[in-house]
Amino acid sequence: MSGSSADAELASPSGPVPARRGPGLAVLTALVQPAGTAIIAGWQHASVGIIGYVLLVFSGLALADRHRSPRRNFLIVVAATVAYHLLDGPVGVTLLAPMIGAAAVLAAGHRWLVAATSAGAYATWVLVSGPTLRQALAALALIAGAGLVTEFGSLVAARVHDGIAEQRRLSEERQRRRASEQRLLIAAELHDVLGHHLSLINMRAGVGLHLMDRDPEQARAALDAIAQSSAEALREVQAVLNTLYPTGEAAPRAPAPGLDRLAELTDDAALPTRTVIDGTVRPLPAAVDRAAYRIVQEGLTNIRRHAGTGVAATVTIGYRQDALVVEVDDDGGGVRQPEPAPAGNGITGMRERAAALGGELTAGPAPDGSGGWRVRATLPLGRDQTREATS
Structure with a gap:
């Protein structure tokens, strides 16, 4: 879909603007009716006449207005058709225009008008023309057959229209769901990045202030660490925000972090951290690699927030045949502050990351x-994914 058409749909308060219907069917009917009737009249050795041709062409062209004013249009088309038969025009393809007009009226929900007008037109023809019983029954059967065909066609068209509308609704629902999932993913990424780096900056700023007078060199080291953490936070936030732009407008400046940067993460954790690798290290699917990194990052952030001073952490990465197991433990050596609430943003975000991949936390x-x-x-x-990772 082009940008202009998409904008037009969004601007419409009632959804997509229906396509404009051209006069093609009306012109085709204006050609088919007189041509078909002329052929059938030739078999009957009868003549349509100039007035007959005019009425057949007129009833066809009148259909061009059937969508804007279906009831008025149907009455005009039926009147022209009845006039043709009252002038003793030969039987031919004369009910095509009334059938198309009736379909438009049925689609507009005015079934009673079709029945009443058809009955009135038939009664007028019988009273004025005085047909034989055989002719009257034949005409009645023809009108009834045309009505059944029109009714069936209207039902089919309604089913098709409803199916198209349902497919459009489902497509829009899928797009809204994908957009919502993308927003949640971006929110989780920003929460992890900002929570991790801001907690580091806050802790190191406190250390720097404490040591500024007694140990300027250590205070300088703390300030250097703050500068590095803030620069890294800016880079990661920029990489996350770049996903909000369409492809090609803004490419991420840094790859999404994964377990290949685990050493950097633990070295930068601002608390003693031991890393244990259980199993054979191998490439992982990108989504799993990124989720594992973020879970470790958030786990270390929670330890810094809640475990107090003097605590040590252990990060265990277990490579299993069909799963990756990530554990972040603290040794309980610190003066523990209140534990994070089970429904806190950090734990909830980690749990949702795992659940999105079919796992658990x-x-x-x-x-x-x-x-x-x-x-x-x-x-x-x-x-x-296992085959892909081990190939």
């Missing part, structure tokens, strides 16, 4: 009774 007291806190995530690789 638990957070709670460490099972060894040390008084520490453990975050454990299992991120399934899946059969196809």
Whole structure:
């Protein structure tokens, strides 16, 4: 879809603007009716006449107005057709225009008008022309057959229209859902990036202020670390925000972080952190790699926030055959502040990341009774992802 058409749809308060219907069917009917009737009249050795041709062409061209004023248009078309038969015009393709006009009236919901007008037209023809019983029954059968065909065609057209409308609704719903999921993903990324780096900056700023008079060199080192953390935070935020722009307008300036940067993350954690690799390191699917990095990042951030001073952390990355297991533990050695609420943004964000990949995440007291806190995530690789990662 082009940009202009998309803008037009968005600007319309009632949804997409329906396509304009041209006069093509009206012109075709104005050609088919007199031509078909002339052929059939030739078989009957009858003549249509100039007035007959004019009425047949007129009733066809009158259909061009059927969508704007379906009831008035139907009455005009029926009147022209009845006039043709009252002038003793030969039987031919004369009911095509009334059938098309009736379909437009049925689509507008005026079924009663079609029935009443058809009955009135038939009664007028019978009273004025005085046909034989056989002719009257034949005409009645022809009108009834045309009505059944028109009714069936209207039902089919309504079903098709409803199906198209439902497909459009489902497509719009999918687009809204994808947009919502993308916004949630961006919000989670920003929460992880800002929470991690701002907590580091806050802690190091406190250290710098404490040591500024007693140990200027250590204070300078803390300020250098603040500068590095803030620069890294800006780069990651820019990379996340670039996903808001259409492809080609703004490419990310840095790749999405993954476990290849785990050493940088733990070195920059501002608390003693030990890394344990369980299993054989191998390439991971991008979504799993990114989610594992963010879970470790948020886990270390929560330890800094809640475990107090003197705590040490352990990050365990377990490479299983069909899953990646990520654990972030603290040893309980610090003066623990209140634990993060189970529904807090950090834990909720980590749990949603794991669930989005079909995995699960638990957070709670460490099972060894040390008084520490453990975050454990299992991120399934899946059969196809495992083959891709090990190929």
